[in-house]
Amino acid sequence: MLEDLKEEVFQANLELPERGLIKYTWGNVSAFDKASQCFVIKPSGVGYAEMKASDMVVVDLDNHVVEGDLNPSSDTPTHAVLYKNFPEIGGIVHTHSTWATIWAQAGLDVPAMGTTHADTFFGSVPCARVLTQDEIDAGYEHETGNVIVETFRERGINPADVPGVLLHGHGPFTWGKDASSAVMNAVVLDEVCKMNYYTRQLNSYAEELPKRVLDKHYLRKHGKNAYYGQGK
Amino acid sequence: MLEDLKEEVFQANLELPERGLIKYTWGNVSAFDKASQCFVIKPSGVGYAEMKASDMVVVDLDNHVVEGDLNPSSDTPTHAVLYKNFPEIGGIVHTHSTWATIWAQAGLDVPAMGTTHADTFFGSVPCARVLTQDEIDAGYEHETGNVIVETFRERGINPADVPGVLLHGHGPFTWGKDASSAVMNAVVLDEVCKMNYYTRQLNSYAEELPKRVLDKHYLRKHGKNAYYGQGK
Amino acid sequence: MLEDLKEEVFQANLELPERGLIKYTWGNVSAFDKASQCFVIKPSGVGYAEMKASDMVVVDLDNHVVEGDLNPSSDTPTHAVLYKNFPEIGGIVHTHSTWATIWAQAGLDVPAMGTTHADTFFGSVPCARVLTQDEIDAGYEHETGNVIVETFRERGINPADVPGVLLHGHGPFTWGKDASSAVMNAVVLDEVCKMNYYTRQLNSYAEELPKRVLDKHYLRKHGKNAYYGQGK
Amino acid sequence: MLEDLKEEVFQANLELPERGLIKYTWGNVSAFDKASQCFVIKPSGVGYAEMKASDMVVVDLDNHVVEGDLNPSSDTPTHAVLYKNFPEIGGIVHTHSTWATIWAQAGLDVPAMGTTHADTFFGSVPCARVLTQDEIDAGYEHETGNVIVETFRERGINPADVPGVLLHGHGPFTWGKDASSAVMNAVVLDEVCKMNYYTRQLNSYAEELPKRVLDKHYLRKHGKNAYYGQGK
Numbered sequence: 001m002l003e004d005l006k007e008e009v010f011q012a013n014l015e016l017p018e019r020g021l022i023k024y025t026w027g028n029v030s031a032f033d034k035a036s037q038c039f040v041i042k043p044s045g046v047g048y049a050e051m052k053a054s055d056m057v058v059v060d061l062d063n064h065v066v067e068g069d070l071n072p073s074s075d076t077p078t079h080a081v082l083y084k085n086f087p088e089i090g091g092i093v094h095t096h097s098t099w100a101t102i103w104a105q106a107g108l109d110v111p112a113m114g115t116t117h118a119d120t121f122f123g124s125v126p127c128a129r130v131l132t133q134d135e136i137d138a139g140y141e142h143e144t145g146n147v148i149v150e151t152f153r154e155r156g157i158n159p160a161d162v163p164g165v166l167l168h169g170h171g172p173f174t175w176g177k178d179a180s181s182a183v184m185n186a187v188v189l190d191e192v193c194k195m196n197y198y199t200r201q202l203n204s205y206a207e208e209l210p211k212r213v214l215d216k217h218y219l220r221k222h223g224k225n226a227y228y229g230q231g232k
Numbered sequence: 233m234l235e236d237l238k239e240e241v242f243q244a245n246l247e248l249p250e251r252g253l254i255k256y257t258w259g260n261v262s263a264f265d266k267a268s269q270c271f272v273i274k275p276s277g278v279g280y281a282e283m284k285a286s287d288m289v290v291v292d293l294d295n296h297v298v299e300g301d302l303n304p305s306s307d308t309p310t311h312a313v314l315y316k317n318f319p320e321i322g323g324i325v326h327t328h329s330t331w332a333t334i335w336a337q338a339g340l341d342v343p344a345m346g347t348t349h350a351d352t353f354f355g356s357v358p359c360a361r362v363l364t365q366d367e368i369d370a371g372y373e374h375e376t377g378n379v380i381v382e383t384f385r386e387r388g389i390n391p392a393d394v395p396g397v398l399l400h401g402h403g404p405f406t407w408g409k410d411a412s413s414a415v416m417n418a419v420v421l422d423e424v425c426k427m428n429y430y431t432r433q434l435n436s437y438a439e440e441l442p443k444r445v446l447d448k449h450y451l452r453k454h455g456k457n458a459y460y461g462q463g464k
Numbered sequence: 465m466l467e468d469l470k471e472e473v474f475q476a477n478l479e480l481p482e483r484g485l486i487k488y489t490w491g492n493v494s495a496f497d498k499a500s501q502c503f504v505i506k507p508s509g510v511g512y513a514e515m516k517a518s519d520m521v522v523v524d525l526d527n528h529v530v531e532g533d534l535n536p537s538s539d540t541p542t543h544a545v546l547y548k549n550f551p552e553i554g555g556i557v558h559t560h561s562t563w564a565t566i567w568a569q570a571g572l573d574v575p576a577m578g579t580t581h582a583d584t585f586f587g588s589v590p591c592a593r594v595l596t597q598d599e600i601d602a603g604y605e606h607e608t609g610n611v612i613v614e615t616f617r618e619r620g621i622n623p624a625d626v627p628g629v630l631l632h633g634h635g636p637f638t639w640g641k642d643a644s645s646a647v648m649n650a651v652v653l654d655e656v657c658k659m660n661y662y663t664r665q666l667n668s669y670a671e672e673l674p675k676r677v678l679d680k681h682y683l684r685k686h687g688k689n690a691y692y693g694q695g696k
Numbered sequence: 697m698l699e700d701l702k703e704e705v706f707q708a709n710l711e712l713p714e715r716g717l718i719k720y721t722w723g724n725v726s727a728f729d730k731a732s733q734c735f736v737i738k739p740s741g742v743g744y745a746e747m748k749a750s751d752m753v754v755v756d757l758d759n760h761v762v763e764g765d766l767n768p769s770s771d772t773p774t775h776a777v778l779y780k781n782f783p784e785i786g787g788i789v790h791t792h793s794t795w796a797t798i799w800a801q802a803g804l805d806v807p808a809m810g811t812t813h814a815d816t817f818f819g820s821v822p823c824a825r826v827l828t829q830d831e832i833d834a835g836y837e838h839e840t841g842n843v844i845v846e847t848f849r850e851r852g853i854n855p856a857d858v859p860g861v862l863l864h865g866h867g868p869f870t871w872g873k874d875a876s877s878a879v880m881n882a883v884v885l886d887e888v889c890k891m892n893y894y895t896r897q898l899n900s901y902a903e904e905l906p907k908r909v910l911d912k913h914y915l916r917k918h919g920k921n922a923y924y925g926q927g928k
Contacts, residue, residue, distance in 0.1 A: 019255075023483075023651055023652075023655065024651070026580070026583075043693060043694070044692060044693050044694060045692055045693030046694065063680075070694055071693070071694055074684065074691065074692045095383070096579075096580045098655070098658065098659060099662075100664050101580060101659055102659050102662040102666060103580060103666065104578065105577045105659060105660070105663040106580040106663050106666040106667035106670045107667065107671075107672060108666065108667060110534060112402050113337045113401070113402060114333060114336065114337040114402060114403070115328075115402045115403070116258070116328045116333060116403070119258075130674055130677060132678070133676050136676055136677070136680050140680055140684070169577070169578050169579060169673045169674070169677055170578060170579045170677075171578070171579070171580070184256060187255055187256070188255075191255065191330070194330065195330060195333055195334050195337060196337070197662065197665075197666055198331075198334040198335040198429065199334050200666075201429075201433070201665070202334060202335065202338040202429055202432075203338035203339065203340060204339065206337060206338045206339060207339075209401045210362060210401070212363075212365050212368055213362060213368070213401055213402075216368050216372055220306065220372070223380055224619065227305045227306065228276060229276050229277030230277060230278065230302055230303055230304070231277065232273070232417050248905040251719075331735065333798055345801045345865070345868060346791075346797060346800065346865050347865060347866045347867070348710070348722070348792045348797060348867070351722075355866060381778075405888040419719055419720070423719065423794070426794065427794060427797055427798050427801060428801070430795075430893065431798050431802050433893075433897070434798060434802040434804065434893055434896075435802035435803065435804055438801060438802045438803060439803075441865045442826060442865070444827075444829050444832055445826060445827070445832070445865055445866075448832050448836055452836070453769065459770065460740060460770045461739065461740050461741030461767070462739070462741060462742065462766055462767055462883040485838055487715075487883055487884075487887065488880060488883070490812070490815075507926070508924060508925050508926060509924055509925030509926060510926065526820045534926055535925070538916065538923065560812045562809075562887070562890065562891060563894075565810060565812060565891055566891050566894040566895050566898060567898065568810065569810040569891060569892070569902060570895050570896040570898040570899035570902045571807045571899065571902060571903075572898065572899055594906055594909060595908075595909070597908050600908055600909070600912050604912055604916070633809070633810050633811060633906070633909055634810060634811045634909075635810070635811070635812070635906045655805055661894065661897075664898075665897070
């Protein structure tokens, strides 16, 4: 089942090392199928060189393997929580990409310092809190998903406008309309983490991008008045 | 029309990812044809892998598409303003290259700290101000061009001597006698932004290159007494 | 003798430049054979382009060459001391990889700032002291091994839990169950040195990963309750 | 004439972009022939893609072109002064490699912070002063050579022990017994500039490598008691 989606998820996983987002098997991509309410995800700990499209695992929203011979990514329960709570998203990426992980380890939100950020993220990318011992005991990966959802709800952020999050002490999750756009958002997040780090080191008085420019750049690419690209 | 220039602009666009200046479609190159008073520019949001020379768009100085099936780059009006006001230039490049964007986000001019800078830029590369709300409303990309022109006029900088600018909060534009030299100037600008950042971090007392060395290096490569290369 | 192990050590040595851990011949990998109590190691100062599997040198735990026409790595005595004292390890890697060397030159232990660290190292990676003049005179490479062993004994660190060390002023050694996992640990150590450097620069108040998360991440990949990967 | 040396110099020039030391044509390599007292050097401003071994230019120690259709590198007079004054050297490299240039722009000597440095440079790499206006007028490239020689003489540094220098505000020159070892020394210098920068940023109290370790590492690779590598 879902052979096309498996191929898509497989290709998106291969993009992670190609674009320098991961080393070894430190990442995973999934994509959601609305019709079956299942998602396709990378198997756990399988090397990218030997991995095939048919190794992708089909999982339902309760984390049951529906099809596949291999164990799905150990982060599967986090993906499931996000698909359940953010119904507008079709693909999810987790990496330990260097710069996003640095901000995650520093425990800081990533402010919008420039238009590279504004073209993709409509405001700061939040850093979610560390899990408590009780949450870790209750199910680390599932509760990680809950803490992400809590972060967006409490701060009133629309996950469609800010398609990514940092997990304090861990690394980034990004999402998008499909697997490929979730990968692109992972690339952008890593790059703006790099740029924003150096901007603040270069000029500690550097200010966030004015709201008028944030709006202009985000809205010329997203929403009903967007005019970037070749239209529909 | 302008088939040779289309090929040249196409090749110069391909150089952007090859030289590590851009990710995805975050950049554009154009070149100007004096005879027709038109320029050739990359189409908007088209991936580099699928792009062909015949996809390049021919545009006049009033931003009308003269030939081409695709929308031109959303930054087209900025290019048009520069070709109108800086008649000595034949090619323009816009990127979000990492180091130039860092200085742009910091809102700082790039001082000449060494001969790598002096070989290409005859003094500091200026950082142009953020647009006002009125300017954004009047036409963001067109007014971006006007702010660049204003910056060079007000500061009395000759755009032939300093072939590039930073846009505060955004990124660099560079130019040159043709598309290929504009790309080279984009590479140099990014590299000197990197070097100059680290120079100041390493030694906060580091001073700008003495004027006598700036003159020597710039003038041994440019102008009527240049002796670098195989020239005539 | 040990033709399979020679091939394995040869391939693991080739991984060092491929993964960006070394330039020229600045590194070496060995692997241990329990049956013969010998180890196979890279020859000294031989370039990676011209090196063949048959050039690998077989050495016993007293540093005698058992088979091979070339001189073994000048660091051979350090490897021998580690195999003698850390009987659980099957492979050793030495490099001058950029980021691990930076921490070694700074003379600092590498704290666990994130889960990338916790997935591989169960706590800080220690930095071993500089050798005394007497130790250098007694046999620099042999005494280097002794100082590593002393560091783990005095601090009560299990080398199976923390498979690596920094040598103050020099660079890293890592180890693992075999040559290939020792290389992986060298990659991880370099990456966490990079991430942890920038984390502290970005936020000087950033704290080490809470023990509960360190435990969770290390133990979901290692030990009898591990559930990462495809199991046995 | 000197066809073998031309091939050697050509190959060494190609190594500069391959090893990430230069962009475009920002570097040059030469090698000296004792018999003819001439040296072979890269032509000025010729791109690496179109360059051939036969384009290399033969020049004597008074900067006269002895053979070749192209102009030699504009830095030729600097090379000539070094060959005249440092008779033990057989190859010279000039680049604007990023990290060595950063230290040159900062105007600082590069201290020996670790064994990566000590394996190649027997002490600090000096930063030579900026030329005066009179020196620039008298012949910039020739006087650059004189300032390098002055730096080594005044400080009592043997150019065979410390095969490189930084030019304040400009970049590095390195040398060696031949073109290929001069390139290797350029790679090492760039890497130690990078490592030493980050070492000091990470730990501002980090000290230089103790003399006993500097001696040990330098002398195990150089001089009559060297035991690194496969001997003679």
